[in-house]
Amino acid sequence: MSGSDVPEEAQVFIGSTFDTIRLDKPHITAAAFTFGREDLIPAMFREIVHDLRYGFEGLAVFEYYLERHIEVDGENHGPMALRMLEDLCADDDNRWTEATNAAKNALQARLRMWDSIVDRVVHSRDQTDLGPRFPKSSAEKE
Secondary structure (H helix, E strand, C coil): CCCCCCCHHHHHHHHHHHHHHHCCCHHHHHHHHHHHHHCCHHHHHHHHHHHHHCCCCCCHHHHHHHHHHHHHHHHHHHHHHHHHHHHHHCCCHHHHHHHHHHHHHHHHHHHHHHHHHHHHHHHHHHHCCCHHHCCCCHHHHC
């Protein structure tokens, strides 16, 4: 994927995802998927929807998209993913250890990607006069 228009932070994140897949261990892939996405996305999107409601207008379609992910991932996909992981690891302590490490790695990779994106946005705000048009994130408000 290098050389494309995909930002570097996204390339690194996608690369870590494919590194996990290439291990060809379903319990590791399931753990990364479950905790790096299905269990994480609903809470992350709830925060975004909250900020959208208090800072932007005219984003109803995007808000619906996020709300739908919250509903589907939180009520269906998340619980199903957890059951899948329980079935794949069963009573195998080694698999649970590998799954735990995979989940941590997936979360760290996602965090690194979002930290890079935040840095890019902050740097971009510093270079333009667009800063005041965007609401502060909930973390900045406190």
